[in-house]
Amino acid sequence: MMITPTELATRLNISLVTILRALVASSCYVLPDQEMDQELVDLVLTNLGYGITSSTLFRHAPENRRMKSNWLAWYQNIQRRHLNSLYHFTAPTNIASIVRTGSLFARRQLAAQGIQPIRNSWGSTEKEIALGADYICLSLTKQWAMMRSVILERAELPAVLIIEPRVIWYEGTCFSPHNSARRDVRSAELRNWTTEYHFDLLFHETTSNWPGDPQAEILVRDTITSEDIRNIVFHDQGAFQAVWQDAGLDRSASALGKVRINARYFPAGEIEPRGGVLGWAASSEQAG
Numbered sequence: 001m002m003i004t005p006t007e008l009a010t011r012l013n014i015s016l017v018t019i020l021r022a023l024v025a026s027s028c029y030v031l032p033d034q035e036m037d038q039e040l041v042d043l044v045l046t047n048l049g050y051g052i053t054s055s056t057l058f059r060h061a062p063e064n065r066r067m068k069s070n071w072l073a074w075y076q077n078i079q080r081r082h083l084n085s086l087y088h089f090t091a092p093t094n095i096a097s098i099v100r101t102g103s104l105f106a107r108r109q110l111a112a113q114g115i116q117p118i119r120n121s122w123g124s125t126e127k128e129i130a131l132g133a134d135y136i137c138l139s140l141t142k143q144w145a146m147m148r149s150v151i152l153e154r155a156e157l158p159a160v161l162i163i164e165p166r167v168i169w170y171e172g173t174c175f176s177p178h179n180s181a182r183r184d185v186r187s188a189e190l191r192n193w194t195t196e197y198h199f200d201l202l203f204h205e206t207t208s209n210w211p212g213d214p215q216a217e218i219l220v221r222d223t224i225t226s227e228d229i230r231n232i233v234f235h236d237q238g239a240f241q242a243v244w245q246d247a248g249l250d251r252s253a254s255a256l257g258k259v260r261i262n263a264r265y266f267p268a269g270e271i272e273p274r275g276g277v278l279g280w281a282a283s284s285e286q287a288g
Contacts, residue, residue, distance in 0.1 A: 002035040003054075008044065011057065013069045013171070022047045065225075066171040074169035074196060083165050083209040085230070086138040086218055087265075089147055089158040092239065095232060096247030099255040104161065104224040108133040131180060131187050135219040138163055140202065140211045144267040146179070151267070159243065160233040160265045167228055168199065172221030175199050179215040190219070226255070233260045 005023065009016040016032055022044045023030050030036060041054040050072060068074060088104065097115045098104050151157060167173060175198045176190055200206070202216045232255065234240040240261060
């Protein structure tokens, strides 16, 4: 595991000078673009007082993401809450582009690549522009109330993406204590709700992983890469096969290893086939 001082500074979201000073203090003289081995990286982390090893750093700091400056405090916060997963649901037809590009994109980046996904509503044109263009919404819960309304509208079950919680401490990630489409949630304010204080406001207790409002949201800026997509969940084998075949995806695709078939990620109730596609039976429960 090799990394240069410049790359390490980027991952830690601190200045290169701080890294170089830590090296000099250890009587190690390394150029900014010279690679360091794992032992030397661990020495730097120790001297900077991070209290972690390079293996922990690399596990929680993907190359392509800049982390918030106090990311270690975020990491400890998430550990304390035993928060293991975040959730995003999307139309099954969107899975093809996610697998092919290796990423889940916000709408501005989708448009730049000529990808036209099936979209969920942000509640207003203003929020479509202010939030939808640059953010990807994630839930702390399975958000079945919202999922039910989408199922009723489209007469099909979505796919659920299980996301690594480390996206919480990526630069630009912000937090909404309620569904961001609500009228009383102002997009101009929400974009600035990026601190650990704002994250903690999502919960009633300091050790809880269940939000005060089950529809509270984590909004990740721009992109979520395949590194942070742990699983792609389908309700049943038939739903998976239909998506995979219609998308022309090969069974050897690496994303196949992330596919899970598990009905418990979807609303409980009378789910029945309609036109060969599974949909929510409107008579079983009102939409949330």
